[in-house]
Amino acid sequence: MEEQGNFLVTRLSVHGKERVVSAYYENGHAAELSCLSSGAGSLLGNIYVGKVKNILSNINAAFIEIADGVLCYYSLADGEAPLYASPGRHARLAAGDELLVQVSREAVKTKAPTVSCNLNFAGKYLVLTTGKRKLGISSRLDQAERQRLRQLAEPFLQEDLGIIVRTNAAGAGEAELKEELSRLTALARQTIETGRNQVCFSLIYREPPVYAARIRSLPQSRLSKIITDDRIIYEELSSYLSEYQPEDLNKLQLYEQEAPSLNSLYGIAGALEEALRERVWLKSGGYLVIQPTEALTVIDVNTGKYQGRKKQQDTFFKINKEAAAEIARQLRLRNLSGIIIADFIDMEAQEDQKELMDYLASELKHDPVKTTLVDMTALGLVEITRKKTQKSLFEQVYSD
Structure with missing residues (x-):
């Protein structure tokens, strides 16, 4: 290959x-x-004229209906400025208000889809956002490239639209960025204008x-x-x-x-069949056990069939290091998200623990989805979080 x-x-x-x-x-x-x-379409990225069903002040959130019986969670804590499809009757969002919302996260397990009033229009190099005049640059780019792209993109900022420069913009020239921005701006303006003239539950923009x-x-x-x-x-x-x-x-x-x-x-x-299995074998003879639960995903590292002749602690470190690379790969392959707890084989030396954490952090950087290595607990459990957007591979296969 x-x-x-x-x-x-x-x-x-x-x-x-x-x-x-x-x-x-x-x-x-x-x-x-x-x-x-x-033939099944995803809701993710679609923009609707939604109606506020109710306000839940105790959790600072609202439920917004985007189709008959389809309720979505909307956080009021983010302080987003609503894009009303019809003039708001209240100074604050209230039940019955109609506004433009975009599905920002699919329904995951028992949780409803999440919607946002900050509409995103993504391209290859840029993401155009409504609501805030802000320029963001991908943190995955090196400092010199970030500075170059900032100088190119800052003049493009508009009064009511923000810009996020994506990792794929590395090496892109001004003409390429300007051409894509022009297309995204036209799409955003047209979508907002159309939405303000449509009835409730209308689908204003369908994601490809x-x-x-x-x-x-x-x-x-x-x-x-x-x-x-x-x-x-x-x-x-x-x-x-x-x-x-x-x-x-x-x-x-x-x-x-x-x-x-x-x-x-x-x-x-x-590859699909292997990615749905609970057990993942490592080349060393060790293996992972990956178990998604309602609240989090647990990954257990085991020595398995390892036949190395080195000292026990050296053996554990070798298996753990191989497991760290495979865990990073499996998170992306299976689209595991939310809270992930990895139980590595116990190691006595703190320097081995630190080296393992540094290695795992470097492997997680290859993931295009935001993934954070939080810490190792006193019990030796490694905490990882990965941004939720779509269903995991397991859910796609078994819940659709």
């Missing part, structure tokens, strides 16, 4: 149901997987299919090919790229060989 990244989209039968499976492969191995019901929208967030410096073996998906991807990322249209390929199939060539079904 190529050293570059390949993004694959195909249809597979998963547990007797047809699914659209997308997979991003880096260095020949699956780095990200998504498995969605065929998940597998198409995912392309803009992939590391563009490594993305080599976008491949699908489905003609309909190919046309959707072609349409999306033509409109939003024409410079990447030449990466799109329709795989038409009957044998081997795209699935067989890359082992997509096998």
Whole structure:
């Protein structure tokens, strides 16, 4: 397999149901997987004219209805300025008010979807935001590049729109940024104007299919090919790229060989099956046990079949270090989010513990989703948090 990244989209039968499976492969191995019901659209990123159902002052939140019977959680603590679809009848948000909201997080487990009044319009290089005139630069970029992009983007700021410069903007020129900003600004203005003239529960803006929208967030410096073996998906991807990322249209390929199939060539079904297993074997003979629960995800590290001849503490450190790299990979692969607790094998030396934490932190930096290594507790449990946006792979397969 190529050293570059390949993004694959195909249809597979998963547990007797047809699914659209997308997979991003880096260095020949699956780095990200998504498995969605065929024909089912995601709410994430969609913008609606919603109606405030009720205000819950005790938790400083509200529930906003975006469709008949579809309630979403809205935090009042963020101090967002509502975009009213009709003139607000109160100085503060009240039941019955109609406003433009965007789904910022899908329903996760038993929790309702989350909506925001700060609308985001994402491109390959930039994200345009309503509500605050603020410029943000990806923290993943080095200081020199952050400064260069800040100088380029600051003149683009508008009175009522903010800009977030994404990691993919590294190396982008002024013309590229300006062209994308112009398109995003036109989309934002049109969406807001349309929303103020629509009835309650109207869908004002529909986010592109998940597998198409995912392309803009992939590391563009490594993305080599976008491949699908489905003609309909190919046309959707072609349409999306033509409109939003024409410079990447030449990466799109329709795989038409009957044998081997795209699935067989890359082992997509096998990668999906492995990513749903509770146990993950390590090359050393140790293994991880990954158990999602209602409140958090627990990952246990075990010595397993390890046959090393080194001292016991050296053995534990070697397995833990291998486990740290695999944990970082599994979080991204399975889209695990929220609170993650990793129980590594106990190590006596504090320097070994520190080296392990430093190594884990460096591995987590490769994750495009915001992931924070919190600390190691007195009991030796490592706390990690990962931003929630979409359902985990397990939930996609078993709850849809």
